[in-house]
Amino acid sequence: MNRVTEHPILGSMETVKQVEITIDGKVITALEGETIAAALSANNIRIFRQTTRFKTFRKIFCGIGQCTDCIMIVDGKPNVRTCVTRVKAGMSVRTQIGRGEEIFHERD
């Protein structure tokens, strides 16, 4: 976990309800109200999708919904910008390959 629990300016992190979401079927803990991208980053998950042609991995880039590099399959819906979409308990997040037709199996 790499959460900033204490901060010299912002103080201690507020206690927030924890929720469980799944990433490619694996359960991880997220904080209610945070973005999917933040939850994955907090869980040291750095691969969000794989490109169609070159099969390279991508992750959060701009962080404010402009670049679409962080898109994933969320509750079955592909191309969801995870940096501006907030987690919900039980949400299913899947690594997206290309446009989202294939299922990603490689996560270790």
Add this chain to the structure above:
Amino acid sequence: MKEIDLLVIGAGPAGLGAAIEAGRYGASVIIVDDQDKPGGQLFKQIHKFFGSKEHQASIRGFQIGQELLAEAGALGIEINLSTKVTGIFDDKIVSLITDDENVSSIKPRKIVLATGGAEKALTFPGWTLPGVITAGAAQTLCNIERVLPGKRIVMIGSGNVGLIVSYQLLQAGAEVAALIEAGNKIGGYAVHAAKIKRAGIPIIMGHTIISAKGKNQVEEIEIIALDKNWNHIPGSEKSFKADTICLAVGLNPDTRLARLAGCRMEYYPSLGGFLPLHDVNMESSINGIFVAGDLAGIEEANTALDEGRLAGISSAASLGYIKKELFPELRKEIWGRLGSLRDGSLGAKRLSAKRELIGEKEIHTDLSDSNTPDQPADYTLKDFQESPGFPSENRIKRGAVACIECAQEIPCNPCVDSCPSGAIIIKDSITKLPFLDQNRCTGCGLCLASCPGQAIFLLNYHYSDCKASVSFPYEYLPLPNPGETVMGVNRDGKPVAPVEIIKVDNRKRNDHTAIITVAVDKIFIHDIRSIKRGVRK
């Protein structure tokens, strides 16, 4: 279809400023924003802002955001979030989609576009690897989401964004391995650079990134030196380990909606590239569509706020809510504030671009054109000693005195207001360097926490027979404890000598800028300016 006076698109500082001013004069205003929280990028700005009292200097960005939201709320301004604009038509009908499913239309009489900017990317082999992110994304993660974007970070670019986000990453507890700058001068404020230098972060000038390496994510960064013509110098390659590379290489105005509306565009490199042309009222080439903030040229948040206020006043005036005689006065007042923010060598290019594009004398400030000499690549003790805020050696030996290490003209003056003795003076323009009236200075130290640049220190030559004391601002965790001995560091973050912590003043009025006083050997009174940062648990 709902009809209103003014639709503001974008709930950042420019949009909020526009809505508040128009609302204040009686216009019915709605703000829409595509994000699910208002404030644009303001809530990520956790540092104290520059400027003057009118610009809310010395107040942190997110607190300014809270005040603006409260003000908008008190005026009954509706902010529709998670709402995207999908069309702007000739009759100003705007089509919207909320929560990606609810489609609606609205008919405003005037529109303010305050869509902000978009960070630029930099391409190099490996730039798409996970771990290469924009500085803005890093700021969002560590200040809003409270997640570190990485453990060992390299920042590319020494503009204010690169400098500030590096500092904020340190505050959040990340390691910043280095900051890389292609040019031979720091792009942003010297005082921002000084903060991260005191923290021991190497700023590598005249270098650029040539690749990011790693299997599935960033593991290593390779940089190379550049010659005067920006060519790579073969053989100068250096590599180091990093898991995150932050790009702080500037922004472009986000012109998508302005283009959609048909606003005429022009290219102004010093303002970030293509932007909608606008006049002295911030009105675009399309009658009734105003622009403000980063969309109208990439600048700082306080500039965006004032441009927004101007757009709001102009739209309210054009709707008849402001008396014809009053409007030019209000406008002049805002242009005066904007002029002071753009004054000085760092703002000169932006000011002249704005003058060129607006083409009116109106935006002249009362100030003479800036003829500031070229800035040095780095400010040294000698530069500070020659600047008007530095006390004389005789004065230092007489007892406690403020020592202002502010040698670069930037628009800022909270130190003046903070001094109860009137010992700090900035004449003519807020960009001028602070002058210390050293005989008036009582050495109270109230100015230290007020300085957004953290550039004021308190020197007490007579702390004891053999020791002097040095006080400095400090915004990291953990805070040291009085009585502890820690390593004193110089302006480059290099160890000088062990020092004893005498006092840690973190009172409320300092607003989280702790003032730390250390006892140092008298010979180090001009060297020690901070302490080695402690290790976070």
